[in-house]
Amino acid sequence: MTLAMTGTVELEPSQPSNARAKWKHMDTVLDRSGPFTDPDFRPGETPKESLARAKVLVIGAGGLGCEMLKDLASSGFRDIHVIDMDTIDVSNLNRQFLFRQEDVGKFKAEVAAQRVEKRSGSGVKITPYCGKIQDKDEDYYKQFAMIICGLDSIEARRWINATLVGMVDEEDPDSLKPLIDGGTEGFKGQARVIFPTMTSCIECQLDMHAPRAAVPLCTLATIPRQPQHCIEWAHIIAWEEERKGDILDTDDPEHITWLYQKALKRAEQFNISGVTYSMTQGVVKNIIPAIASTNAIVAAACCNEAFKIITSCNPCLGLPGTDNYMMYTGDESVYTYTFEHQKKPDCPVCGNLSRPLQVNQDSTLGEFLDSLTERPEAQLKKPTIRTEAKSLYYQSPPSLEEQTRHNLSKKLSELVENGEEVAIQDPAFPTTFKYKLVFQK
Amino acid sequence: MLKIWSMKQKQQQDEAASAGTKKKKVTAAQLRVQKDLSELSLGSTMKTNFPNPDDILNFELTIEPDEGMYRGGSFVFTFKINQNFPHDPPKVKCTQKIYHPNIDLEGNVCLNILREDWKPVLNLNAVIVGLQFLFLEPNASDPLNKEAAEDLKVNREGFKRNVRTALGGGSVKGESYERVLKK
Ligand SMILES: [Zn+2]
Numbered sequence: 284m285t286l287a288m289t290g291t292v293e294l295e296p297s298q299p300s301n302a303r304a305k306w307k308h309m310d311t312v313l314d315r316s317g318p319f320t321d322p323d324f325r326p327g328e329t330p331k332e333s334l335a336r337a338k339v340l341v342i343g344a345g346g347l348g349c350e351m352l353k354d355l356a357s358s359g360f361r362d363i364h365v366i367d368m369d370t371i372d373v374s375n376l377n378r379q380f381l382f383r384q385e386d387v388g389k390f391k392a393e394v395a396a397q398r399v400e401k402r403s404g405s406g407v408k409i410t411p412y413c414g415k416i417q418d419k420d421e422d423y424y425k426q427f428a429m430i431i432c433g434l435d436s437i438e439a440r441r442w443i444n445a446t447l448v449g450m451v452d453e454e455d456p457d458s459l460k461p462l463i464d465g466g467t468e469g470f471k472g473q474a475r476v477i478f479p480t481m482t483s484c485i486e487c488q489l490d491m492h493a494p495r496a497a498v499p500l501c502t503l504a505t506i507p508r509q510p511q512h513c514i515e516w517a518h519i520i521a522w523e524e525e526r527k528g529d530i531l532d533t534d535d536p537e538h539i540t541w542l543y544q545k546a547l548k549r550a551e552q553f554n555i556s557g558v559t560y561s562m563t564q565g566v567v568k569n570i571i572p573a574i575a576s577t578n579a580i581v582a583a584a585c586c587n588e589a590f591k592i593i594t595s596c597n598p599c600l601g602l603p604g605t606d607n608y609m610m611y612t613g614d615e616s617v618y619t620y621t622f623e624h625q626k627k628p629d630c631p632v633c634g635n636l637s638r639p640l641q642v643n644q645d646s647t648l649g650e651f652l653d654s655l656t657e658r659p660e661a662q663l664k665k666p667t668i669r670t671e672a673k674s675l676y677y678q679s680p681p682s683l684e685e686q687t688r689h690n691l692s693k694k695l696s697e698l699v700e701n702g703e704e705v706a707i708q709d710p711a712f713p714t715t716f717k718y719k720l721v722f723q724k
Numbered sequence: 725m726l727k728i729w730s731m732k733q734k735q736q737q738d739e740a741a742s743a744g745t746k747k748k749k750v751t752a753a754q755l756r757v758q759k760d761l762s763e764l765s766l767g768s769t770m771k772t773n774f775p776n777p778d779d780i781l782n783f784e785l786t787i788e789p790d791e792g793m794y795r796g797g798s799f800v801f802t803f804k805i806n807q808n809f810p811h812d813p814p815k816v817k818c819t820q821k822i823y824h825p826n827i828d829l830e831g832n833v834c835l836n837i838l839r840e841d842w843k844p845v846l847n848l849n850a851v852i853v854g855l856q857f858l859f860l861e862p863n864a865s866d867p868l869n870k871e872a873a874e875d876l877k878v879n880r881e882g883f884k885r886n887v888r889t890a891l892g893g894g895s896v897k898g899e900s901y902e903r904v905l906k907k
Contacts, residue, residue, distance in 0.1 A: 323727070478732075481732055498840060524830055671754070709762075
């Protein structure tokens with residue numbers, strides 16, 4: 284049994300019994316095995332220590348994040364980190380219950396950490412980071428036992444997912460970080476658990492997120508029917524016509540006011556009522572309706588899975604070959620459904636991970652591509668190849684072929700770094716081949 | 725976390741150990757665009773131009789229709805693709821001021837699959853086919869340029885003449901257009 288955890292908090296696992304009393308209920312599931320417990324589970328001190336020592340990261344300190352911090356702290360997690368780049372807006376106060384009027388303008392992560400830490404009493408440490416998840420590198424993410432996401436952006440989810448998949452080092456059990464992801468939209472939500480590289484990842488599951496419902500551009504331009512259409516018109520068409528060159532900043536009140544007034548005028552022309560400043564803000568910032576109770580349900584589901592993963596007291600969601608996705612639908616009565624979302628073999632993130640490939644750095648790109656066409660497992664016919672930074676050679680379209688052709692006669696060492704990843708595509712194959720080119724000398 | 729790692733090891737029995745890490749990985753958006761580019765069928769009426777060949781997420785597409793009312797024109801569109809592709813559709817704009825019911829004077833394009841009907845399973849070829857179709861069958865019932873749409877609806881022959889005038893760099897209804905005829 285290996286618990287992938289690093290970093291510890293200053294704490295004493297064996298505390299006086301009265302301090303332990305507050306965990307009485309949690310302890311009942313840790314002090315004995317249940318009917319579903321894995322036969323290797325050893326009740327008692329082991330799971331309690333795992334829980335006390337686990338360093339976990341919550342991404343997002345908004346509606347879901349606030350709930351998650353509270354739930355984790357009250358289930359016995361004691362070393363919690365939280366990351367969020369946003370500051371508190373007055374419109375958050377209804378559901379992000381950790382925040383007060385006087386906190387408006389302060390960083391969410393900081394205030395949320397302070398409040399939960401204070402309320403939880405001694406023994407719980409919450410460390411905030413106010414910034415972007417992209418500011419941090421693999422070393423930062425590596426210190427955690429698991430990552431729990433309460434995000435409203437698909438982009439951020441895709442980023443952390445790709446990072447965690449890329450971190451998995453087959454020699455190092457400690458590099459595999461379970462990812463628990465919660466999401467809500469109105470009365471609907473989902474909780475899912477991902478074991479990077481082992482089970483279906485966020486990128487595999489991209490089809491579970493419907494792209495944002497957009498209104499046809501022509502409706503906006505000609506016959507708006509709803510106040511939102513007038514706002515979108517101001518946002519997409521009027522701004523560009525009248526303020527070309529100005530980059531729209533959705534956090535700049537002057538910009539929002541301008542859009543609001545444009546939208547209002549247009550709404551009057553078409554006899555549409557209901558355009559307001561806050562609706563303008565909502566539409567242009569693409570704020571999805573957030574309901575406190577849905578956040579509570581989804582956050583709670585995520586945190587129970589976190590608890591089970593760390594302590595192994597009961598089977599968790601997401602083990603390979605089992606259900607990994609729980610959806611909650613509350614917009615027509617209540618319906619929940621848990622299923623196994625299958626890993627996609629051609630997933631650009633977790634499908635065919637890059638393999639090391641020994642190359643002679645003095646051979647040319649052309650020679651290298653020729654050698655690939657002879658490799659039995661590849662047998663490529665017209666390979667196209669790039670690194671993250673460079674287009675090395677493209678077979679099509681013709682203009683790109685022409686622009687990259689000169690690379691064929693260059694040495695590999697001039698084009699790629701030792702160990703750099705290349706992605707190779709061939710029209711004969713649906714998948715992309717990824718290799719890390721390792722120089723022979 | 726019981727057993728997870730041993731399950732992982734079982735899964736990868738025949739996979740080789742990985743070499744050096746820390747190097748930049750090709751992004752999911754790049755991988756997808758690379759795939760889409762390899763499946764592009766441009767024919768003789770379209771060509772691409774990559775101002776920076778290393779950046780495949782930003783490029784231009786020139787369409788030169790060989791039939792229909794816009795025959796002889798050369799229309800340049802910019803494609804801007806963000807890292808959230810294919811969840812987000814590409815942003816496509818016409819760089820020239822043209823007289824078309826579904827393209828406004830700022831170059832915004834009314835094409836359903838670029839907005840409301842976009843799905844991650846659609847590819848760049850679908851977008852390009854859609855753009856090509858706009859020149860073959862301008863659509864008056866879905867207008868972005870209302871005057872042009874009215875014109876097409878009311879007087880098709882007159883509209884055709886106005887298109888030819890606009891393509892040649894003339895003015896139509898007080899608005900002057902860019903000369904976009906193929907050289
Ligand atoms: Zn995947």
